[in-house]
Amino acid sequence: MQNQGQLNGGPAGPDQPAPVIETCVLTKRYPGTVTALDDLTVTVAPGITGLVGANGAGKSTLIKILLGLIQPTSGRASVLGQDCQRDSEQIRALTGYMPEHDCLPPDVTATEFVTHLGRISGLPATAAKERAAESLRHVGLYEERYRQIGTYSTGMKQRVKLAQALVGDPRLLLLDEPTVGLDPAGRNSMLELISRIGAEFGISIVVASHLLGEIERICDHLVAIDSGRLLRADTMTSMTVASQVLMIEVDEGADQLLAELTRRGLEPRPYERALLVRLDGDDTYDAVRDAVADLNLPLNRLEQQRRHVEELFRDDPGAAGAAPGQPETGSEPVEASHVG
Amino acid sequence: MSADAATAGVIHDIGYQRYTGQRLGRAGIIRALYWHSLRSAFGIGRGAKAKIIPVLTFVVICLPAVANAVAVARGSSRIVPYDTYTFQLRVVVMIIYIAAQAPELVSRDLRSHVLPLYFCRPLRRLDYPLAKLAAFITACLIMIEVPLLILYLGTIAQSHGGSAIWQQTRALVPGLLVGLMWAVLLAAIGLVLASLSGRRAYATGAIAIFFFLTWILAGILISVNTRNVVHAVRVAPGAGGGAGPGPGQIGPPVVVTQVPTNAAHLSGLASPFTILDGVRQWLGGTSPSPLPGVGSYGALYGVALLVLLAASIGGLAIRYRKAGVA
Numbered sequence: 001m002q003n004q005g006q007l008n009g010g011p012a013g014p015d016q017p018a019p020v021i022e023t024c025v026l027t028k029r030y031p032g033t034v035t036a037l038d039d040l041t042v043t044v045a046p047g048i049t050g051l052v053g054a055n056g057a058g059k060s061t062l063i064k065i066l067l068g069l070i071q072p073t074s075g076r077a078s079v080l081g082q083d084c085q086r087d088s089e090q091i092r093a094l095t096g097y098m099p100e101h102d103c104l105p106p107d108v109t110a111t112e113f114v115t116h117l118g119r120i121s122g123l124p125a126t127a128a129k130e131r132a133a134e135s136l137r138h139v140g141l142y143e144e145r146y147r148q149i150g151t152y153s154t155g156m157k158q159r160v161k162l163a164q165a166l167v168g169d170p171r172l173l174l175l176d177e178p179t180v181g182l183d184p185a186g187r188n189s190m191l192e193l194i195s196r197i198g199a200e201f202g203i204s205i206v207v208a209s210h211l212l213g214e215i216e217r218i219c220d221h222l223v224a225i226d227s228g229r230l231l232r233a234d235t236m237t238s239m240t241v242a243s244q245v246l247m248i249e250v251d252e253g254a255d256q257l258l259a260e261l262t263r264r265g266l267e268p269r270p271y272e273r274a275l276l277v278r279l280d281g282d283d284t285y286d287a288v289r290d291a292v293a294d295l296n297l298p299l300n301r302l303e304q305q306r307r308h309v310e311e312l313f314r315d316d317p318g319a320a321g322a323a324p325g326q327p328e329t330g331s332e333p334v335e336a337s338h339v340g
Numbered sequence: 341m342s343a344d345a346a347t348a349g350v351i352h353d354i355g356y357q358r359y360t361g362q363r364l365g366r367a368g369i370i371r372a373l374y375w376h377s378l379r380s381a382f383g384i385g386r387g388a389k390a391k392i393i394p395v396l397t398f399v400v401i402c403l404p405a406v407a408n409a410v411a412v413a414r415g416s417s418r419i420v421p422y423d424t425y426t427f428q429l430r431v432v433v434m435i436i437y438i439a440a441q442a443p444e445l446v447s448r449d450l451r452s453h454v455l456p457l458y459f460c461r462p463l464r465r466l467d468y469p470l471a472k473l474a475a476f477i478t479a480c481l482i483m484i485e486v487p488l489l490i491l492y493l494g495t496i497a498q499s500h501g502g503s504a505i506w507q508q509t510r511a512l513v514p515g516l517l518v519g520l521m522w523a524v525l526l527a528a529i530g531l532v533l534a535s536l537s538g539r540r541a542y543a544t545g546a547i548a549i550f551f552f553l554t555w556i557l558a559g560i561l562i563s564v565n566t567r568n569v570v571h572a573v574r575v576a577p578g579a580g581g582g583a584g585p586g587p588g589q590i591g592p593p594v595v596v597t598q599v600p601t602n603a604a605h606l607s608g609l610a611s612p613f614t615i616l617d618g619v620r621q622w623l624g625g626t627s628p629s630p631l632p633g634v635g636s637y638g639a640l641y642g643v644a645l646l647v648l649l650a651a652s653i654g655g656l657a658i659r660y661r662k663a664g665v666a
Contacts, residue, residue, distance in 0.1 A: 067460050089366065089462045097460035105452040112385070119372040120461045122363040131359060138356065164457060169359035201356040 018081060019043045020172055020204045021066060026075035028061050028228070036061035037072070038228040044206060047220035048198040050236075051208040058228035059208040060100060063174050067097055080171055093122060096165030100176040100208075103161065106150025110136055110160045113149060114167050121168030128167070135163040138201075139193060155186035162193065166203075173197065173205045179214060191218050213304070248288055249274040249301035260291045279304065369463055370471045377475035381441050382482075393440040398483060401433040405487045409494025418495045418508075421627035422488060422515025423620060428630070430484070431613050434526055435551040437483055442530035443543035445472050450538035469531070469660040473653070476531055480523035488515050518620050525612060525645065528652035535659045554611035559630065561607035562600070562614075566632060569597045598632070605635030615644045 021044035028037040036058045053059050064070045066079050068088020077084040079091045105113065111132055118128030118135075136145045139159040144152070149160060158178060165173055178194060179187040195218040198205045209215045216222065216236060224231040248268075250257055258275060261268040264287050268275045277284060285302075292299050364372070376385075383390030404426045411419050420426060449455055458468050492512045496505045533550060534543040573595050608614030608631040617631045622638025634641055 069456075069459055089464070092460055093363070093462040095460070097456070099453075099456045099460075101453060103453045103457055105448060105454060107448075116376060117457055117461070119376070120369055120458060120463065122365070122369055122462055123359070124362055124364060124368075125372075127359065127361050134357065168461070197356075202358075 017046050020046050020049075021077070021079050021206065023062075023077040024075055026062075026065065026077050027073045028058075028065060028070070029073045036228050037065070037075075039075070040225065040228060040230055041075075042223055042230050042233050044204075044223065044233075045221060046204045048195065048205045048207065048218055049221040049223060050212070050215040050219035051206050051223050051225070052212045052215065053208075053210065053225040053231075055210050057210075057225050059210075059225065060176055061228070062225070063097070063176055063206075063208060066174065067092055067095065093168070094171045096168060096170035096173045096203075098161045098165040098173070098175045098178055100180060102157070104149045104157055107148055109147060110141055110145040110149055110152075110163070114145075114160065114164050117164045118167040123168065131167050131169065132163070135166040136160070138166065138197070139163045140189075154181045155183075155190070158182060158186070158190060159193075162190075166197070170203060173203055174208075175205060176208045177210070178207060179209070179211075187214060191215070194218055245276050245304070246279040246284055246288065247271070247274050247276055247301065247303055248292070248299070250292065251298040251300050253295060253297040256295050257291060257297055260295055261288070264291060274301065366462060366464070366467065369461070370467050373458075373463075373468065373471040374475045374478075377445050377472050378478055380444055381476055381479035383444075390444070393436065397433050397437040397440075398486075401430065401483060402487045402490055404429065405490035405494060408491055409497070412495050412498045418491075420491055422491065422511050423518050423625040424617070424627040424629050425484075425487060425491070425515070425519075427617070430522075431551075431555060434480070434483065434522070435548060435555075438480070438526055438530035439544045439548040439551070441479065442476060442527075442534035442547060443537075443540045445476055446531055446535045447538055447540050447543045450535065451540070465661055466657055469535075469656045473528060473531055473656065476527040477523050480527045480530075481520065484519040484522055485516055488512065488519060514623075514625065518616070518625065521619065521645070522616055525616060525649050525652070528649055528656070529612060532652045532655040532659065535656060551612070555613055558607055558609075558611035558614040561610055562604050562630065562632065565601050565604035565607055566598045567601055569599050571595045571597065600632040600635075602635060602637075604632060605637050606640075608634065608641065609644050612648060615641055615648065619645050 021042075023040050023042050026037050026040040027035070029035050038058075040058070040062070051059050051062070061070070065072050065077055066084055068084050068091060071085060080094050082088075082091045082094075084091060114132035114135060115128050118132050119125065121128075123131060133145075136142075136159075139162050141156060141159055141163065144156060149157065152160065158181070162175070162178065165175070175194065179190050182190060191214065194205060194207060197203055198218070198220075207215050207219065212222075212224075219236050221233070221235050223233045248257070248261075254270070254273070254275065258268050258270065261275065261277060266277045266284065266287060268277045270276075277288065279285075288302065379385050380390075382394040383392075404420050408418060408420045424430075449458075455468070459465065492508060496508050499505050499508060529550070530547055533547045536546060537543045571594060573593055608618045614631045617625075617629050618634045618638065618641030621629075621631065621634050622641050
């Protein structure tokens with residue numbers, strides 16, 4: 001957390017780093033009955049923060065309010081100590097934003113595009129050119145940057161989107177689903193890149209994603225929202241200790257495997273076509289391997305699962321503020337054994 | 341990318357550098373966007389293909405001024421008026437130019453959804469259309485005023501004495517002001533129409549259709565509302581604007597005088613070009629044009645100009661107040 005001191009931008013308390021983002025009973029209702037954010041109160045510390053929630057949970061709405069692009073119905077929000085409604089220009093000068101959707105013109109080169117947006121970020125012409133070249137280099141685009149963006153792969157386009165967010169040397173990056181549309185390798189390198197920007201560049205980052213398992217690897221903190229309400233905000237470690245999950249998929253004999261794993265005390269539960277067991281270290285892997293080998297089943301997949309956010313709260317009954325309607329976790333293996 | 345990073349070696353080790361230099365304020369950013377847009381209005385900074393129409397239309401609209409320079413050099417007096425230039429040619433060239441280039445300024449950004457990237461930067465919502473409008477007005481000014489300046493220079497090059505030059509200058513200034521009026525109104529209409537669609541072809545089509553149809557409509561209205569008064573003549577050497585005996589007509593020779601009715605005076609309101617010309621005539625412009633006078637409706641043309649301009653700029657503002665957020 002070497003970056004905390006730089007983020008304050010003023011005389012803040014030496015012990016408690018100034019929060020990067022603060023919202024206070026923030027509510028956004030769209031005309032009609034859609035409530036995108038519902039009394040959201042949350043504080044985001046410097047570092048890399050995952051903002052997780054299912055699609056439509058209000059992640060993008062929150063980001064747009066933070067940037068001052070839309071006004072909240074009620075409540076307050078501040079970014080880097082500046083009020084989102086009053087000082088949105090200053091906030092936007094200090095913040096880089098990577099939208100979820102495609103936002104690149106196909107018929108210009110990455111260099112031209114990022115340079116132009118650097119100028120719109122307030123950089124003089126020469127500085128914009130230099131920083132565009134640097135940002136593109138930082139995201140891993142070298143000679144390709146002189147090619148038209150239309151010829152790029154999805155992964156390269158995502159990098160250009162990240163580079164344009166970086167070009168103005170922001171204090172805070174807001175990344176909306178940065179891995180969307182990428183293959184596993186592309187996702188990994190994008191996450192690595194984000195992690196490096198957060199750790200080495202000293203820039204605080206908020207990563208919005210609907211895939212918890214994906215961003216938990218790179219986050220220091222996690223903010224989970226659902227239907228516009230805060231589910232949980234905590235440091236990553238306190239959230240994941242008890243929530244590592246292993247996913248096992250066999251081509252056939254899933255029922256047998258379920259029974260066998262239950263016998264070995266692993267409390268498996270079916271999930272779509274696969275089984276999930278709680279991962280308690282290498283022992284779990286060994287037990288699964290032995291069970292599959294003993295039954296002589298064709299193992300299709302064995303991986304730490306990329307969980308969706310709602311599972312975080314199903315797996316972890318102790319979660320503060322978890323939605324009350326969730327079924328008791330303990331009952332699930334019981335149901336599962338009925339099936340078996 | 342680690343392999344690339346390894347080969348890049350030394351360069352990569354520089355690490356991330358904070359930017360500590362100067363940062364431009366909002367005004368500086370608007371100026372940057374203005375320049376960028378003005379350049380793209382002439383295809384500068386883009387491929388060769390993007391320059392074809394701007395260059396071609398510019399050359400064509402300058403031709404009368406060049407022809408004038410040649411004629412004046414051969415001893416003729418100035419053959420092209422400053423206040424209307426060559427009306428029909430200017431209309432056609434400006435329609436083509438605006439239909440081709442206004443979408444270049446706004447439709448591309450809409451098409452590729454770039455707007456959120458502008459609005460997440462330290463700009464206010466209306467700064468974007470403001471910079472685009474200012475840039476396109478400047479571009480249209482260049483298209484309209486540069487030929488006038490060539491016309492002026494070509495003429496005074498052969499003028500002798502200060503008073504001759506002064507006379508030309510005095511005639512030029514109203515022409516430049518008319519040009520300014522044209523540039524502002526046409527640019528505003530062109531941009532608001534272009535901003536309706538992210539598809540270039542649609543935007544170009546909408547602009548061309550709007551300008552051509554209203555132009556043709558105004559022409560038709562003017563001609564149907566112009567009464568032909570037939571005079572029998574005995575001696576008619578060059579009686580004003582008339583025609584000779586009609587084909588196959590039997591009888592004494594006649595002269596047909598075209599007398600615009602009140603309706604003809606109002607017909608010019610049907611098209612932006614004739615509205616602009618109506619205002620020119622109202623303000624004292626005397627060169628002949630397709631609009632046969634404004635009668636007593638001059639002020640109405642002035643109001644029409646302002647209403648059309650306000651509607652275009654207002655439309656542009658409304659278009660961008662919400663765009664790019666969703």
